[in-house]
Amino acid sequence: MSIGLLNSLTPPQRRFVLLDNGVGPFVANLLINGVIAWALFRNATHVPLWGQSSIAGDTIATAFLLPAITCLIVTPLARGRVRSGRLAAASGAAWRWIPRNMLWRALLIGLLGLLVLTPPTLLVFDALRVGQLSPWHFVYFKATFAAVEGALVTPFLALWAISETPAGFAAVSQPA
Numbered sequence: 001m002s003i004g005l006l007n008s009l010t011p012p013q014r015r016f017v018l019l020d021n022g023v024g025p026f027v028a029n030l031l032i033n034g035v036i037a038w039a040l041f042r043n044a045t046h047v048p049l050w051g052q053s054s055i056a057g058d059t060i061a062t063a064f065l066l067p068a069i070t071c072l073i074v075t076p077l078a079r080g081r082v083r084s085g086r087l088a089a090a091s092g093a094a095w096r097w098i099p100r101n102m103l104w105r106a107l108l109i110g111l112l113g114l115l116v117l118t119p120p121t122l123l124v125f126d127a128l129r130v131g132q133l134s135p136w137h138f139v140y141f142k143a144t145f146a147a148v149e150g151a152l153v154t155p156f157l158a159l160w161a162i163s164e165t166p167a168g169f170a171a172v173s174q175p176a
Contacts, residue, residue, distance in 0.1 A: 005159075013090055013162065016081070021074060021158035022151050029066065029150035034143030038135075047138040049122075049131050055138065056122055062146055063117045067153040068110030074154060075102050078161030090163045098160050105160070109153065117149060 006014060037058075041047050048054045081087040099105045133141060 009090055010088060012087060016078075016087055016162070017155045017158050021078075021154040025070065025150035025154040026147045030143045030147035033062065033066075033146035034139055037139040037142035041135045041138055044135050046132040046134060049125055055125060055130075055133060055141070058138075058142060059121050059145065060114065060118055062142065063121075063149065064110040064114040066146055066149050067113040067157075068106040070150065070154055071106040071109050071157050072102060074157045075105065075161045078158045079164075082162050087162060090159065098164075100164060109157065113149060113153060117145075121145065 006018075009017065040053070040058075044053070047058075050056050078087075082089045099108060
């Protein structure tokens, strides 16, 4: 997100995009995904890099599902804030390529997460010659990976949602 774009937002919009949808998702995903990893792998002796229940498999699933599910949660919440007048709509000219349909948007952001985050993550494991992790090290990895992914993706989802004007979306202006 560029500084110019952030400067064009009102203070309430900036807070909504950066704090509510940046810091909040970082903490939430850290906790939720840490618990998920612990529940799935707590009895394992190790978590291999490749295979059915593996670092690669979990990374692929998380890289796709986390942004897709987040989109399905954040989009209606952000649109609702604008519709209710609690938050002004932002200028959406730069975001017209994003699908308005929430399911298509979720699919697109999930695929982008998968394509952008999975290869470099698995290449780092391969370059470091990490063939497996202990269950606790995997919990730390999954929690951190999901927290960073959530903090990177969610602000964009929130900004996209407040930057559109679908039918019935009342644009509310707030003083800057």
